Structure formats: structure tokens, C-alpha cells
Amino acid sequence: MGDACKHDRQELARRARGGRKTRTSSFSGKAPTKWHPTSLRHPADGEPFTEDNCWTFVAEAIEAGAPVEEMVLKKPAGKRGFVLKLPGHDGVMIYVKLQLLAEVVLGRSFHESTVHDEDE
Numbered sequence: 001m002g003d004a005c006k007h008d009r010q011e012l013a014r015r016a017r018g019g020r021k022t023r024t025s026s027f028s029g030k031a032p033t034k035w036h037p038t039s040l041r042h043p044a045d046g047e048p049f050t051e052d053n054c055w056t057f058v059a060e061a062i063e064a065g066a067p068v069e070e071m072v073l074k075k076p077a078g079k080r081g082f083v084l085k086l087p088g089h090d091g092v093m094i095y096v097k098l099q100l101l102a103e104v105v106l107g108r109s110f111h112e113s114t115v116h117d118e119d120e
Contacts, residue, residue, distance in 0.1 A: 001069070001070040001071055001072060001080075002069070002070060003067065003068065003069065003070065004068040004069070004070045004082050005070075008068070008070070008082065008100065009062050009068055011100060011105070012058075012059075012062055012068065012082060012098055012100065012105055013058075013059040013062040013063050014059075015100075015104060015105035016055045016056070016058050016059040016062070016098075016105055017055070017056065017059045021104075022103070022104050022105065023055055023104055023105050023106075023107065024104050024105075024106055024107065025051075025106065025107035025108075025110070026106075030075065030076050031075060031076060031099065031106060031108065032075060032108075033106070033107065033108050033109065034108070034109045034110075034111055035107045035108070035109065035110045035111075036110060036111045037049035037050065037051060037053075037054035037110045038050065038051070039111065039112075040088055040089070040092065040094060040110075040111070040112060041088065041089035041090070041092075042057065042088075042089060043087060043088050043089045046089050046090075049110075054110055055107075057086070058084065058086075058096055058098070058110075061084060061086050062084070066084055066086060067084065067085075068082050068083070068084055069082065069083045069084075070082055071083055073099065073108075079099065080099070080100070081097055081098065081099045081108060082097070082098045082099070082100075083095070083096065083097050083098075084096040084098075085113055088112070092112055092113075093112070093113035094110065094111070094112065094113060095109055095110075095111055095112065095113035095114070096109060096110050097109035
């Protein structure tokens, strides 16, 4: 679908920064997640990501102009999602998938990027 529009980028960053009232990574059968920030290390200091600082990392990347690709999700079918591939620690690429819901941003994926990312 191409690059996310300015409004969607702003909403993703705002909600990612907004705390637990505007962001979640809760798993459901209709919108499964693979959200594992603590398994990766932050590129700035090599320390493991936390549930909170991974969201700041994503917001900062969006605000700094990182590519945000809009895509069509498989679950729930036809809904919009947004993908970022961000440089992590020691050359690891971090795959991030987000979905804008009515009031929150849903973190669908945060893990090391693999060739199978598109299958999620």
C-alpha cells in the first residue's frame, strides 16, 4: 500500500508516547501479537528493551522520519497495519507492526526481523 500518510504517522507516534491509555500489545485471537521487546537490546545502550522504552523507541523513529509502510493485515482480514524495520543493537533489524484502533495503537509485532515477517 505504500508509505503511511502524515496524519497516520503523527497518530502512531502520539499514541505510542501516550502511555498505557493509548497503547497496548494485548494478544487476541482476532488480532494476534508477537510483541517481545525484552528479547532485544536497545541500540543506544545495549540494554534489553522494556515494555515502556520500546514504545518510546518506536515513537522517536517515526518522528525522525523512519519509513512506515502501510499494509493490509491478514488478521483481522482487510484492516490496515503499519510496518517499520528499525536498526537495533549489533546489526539486528527490529520488525515492528502496529495497528491503529479507535482509541489506541495496538503493538502487533516487535521482534528480530526475519524472512517470514510477512506471514504474521
